[in-house]
Amino acid sequence: MLTIWWAWRWRNNMILDSSCWSVNFVVRCIYLDALNLHLALSSDFQLTPTLFPLDSSIVHLNVDGCWFSDQSRLGFGGLIRDVSGHWLAGFSGNSSHGDHSLAELLAILEGLKIAWHLGFKTVQCMIDSMDIVQSLLHRDQAYLHSHASYLFDIFSLVDKPWTVNFLWIDRDSNCSVDALAKLGALSSPVFEYWTSPPPSVLKWLLLDVVSLFPFFCSPSPKKKKRSPF
Numbered sequence: 001m002l003t004i005w006w007a008w009r010w011r012n013n014m015i016l017d018s019s020c021w022s023v024n025f026v027v028r029c030i031y032l033d034a035l036n037l038h039l040a041l042s043s044d045f046q047l048t049p050t051l052f053p054l055d056s057s058i059v060h061l062n063v064d065g066c067w068f069s070d071q072s073r074l075g076f077g078g079l080i081r082d083v084s085g086h087w088l089a090g091f092s093g094n095s096s097h098g099d100h101s102l103a104e105l106l107a108i109l110e111g112l113k114i115a116w117h118l119g120f121k122t123v124q125c126m127i128d129s130m131d132i133v134q135s136l137l138h139r140d141q142a143y144l145h146s147h148a149s150y151l152f153d154i155f156s157l158v159d160k161p162w163t164v165n166f167l168w169i170d171r172d173s174n175c176s177v178d179a180l181a182k183l184g185a186l187s188s189p190v191f192e193y194w195t196s197p198p199p200s201v202l203k204w205l206l207l208d209v210v211s212l213f214p215f216f217c218s219p220s221p222k223k224k225k226r227s228p229f
């Protein structure tokens with residue numbers, strides 16, 4: 001319905017308005033309206049407390065990293081959302097050396113720097129790498145990590161007067177930051193700060209929301225065939 005609505009508005013715009021909308025603009029509007037619709041519907045359901053705590057002072061920092069071994073290039077990205085899922089800030093970046101673990105750590109480090117700079121006091125940092133989460137939760141073993149210096153930089157930020165929790169999240173609920181990490185890896189700027197979602201990430205934001213409500217898109221259960229015997 002949203003697609004039909006915006007197609008109709010786009011047609012009227014081309015006929016009645018001298019400034020014609022671009023395809024990207026219309027697609028962006030459809031995705032944003034769909035995202036807002038899902039967020040509005042979400043208030044009718046009981047959500048997982050870890051992802052959507054009732055305390056409105058909490059923000060969610062989702063991060064991810066990627067590593068392209070054939071190009072010896074890593075990318076990282078992250079986004080900060082409020083408890084309703086609204087975009088507050090995002091970032092993407094890259095480096096010409098490292099590995100997948102370093103990409104994840106850079107995403108966490110840069111994300112925490114931004115969250116601290118913006119003045120947030122309680123941050124739930126969502127990471128889809130269990131190995132990285134374990135490294136962050138076991139400080140006494142951090143010196144053994146191949147990227148120990150980055151872990152210590154993260155711990156220095158965590159020790160500031162605020163609350164930071166590191167939580168594991170399923171990859172299927174972390175699609176948008178995976179897209180940001182890949183965008184960062186393939187971009188020429190070393191680092192980019194996003195005050196609003198880049199167009200290539202919009203559909204993944206919607207999928208992240210949908211993934212929290214599997215009953216919206218899960219297939220109907222198949223009927224078992226009765227045995228003839």
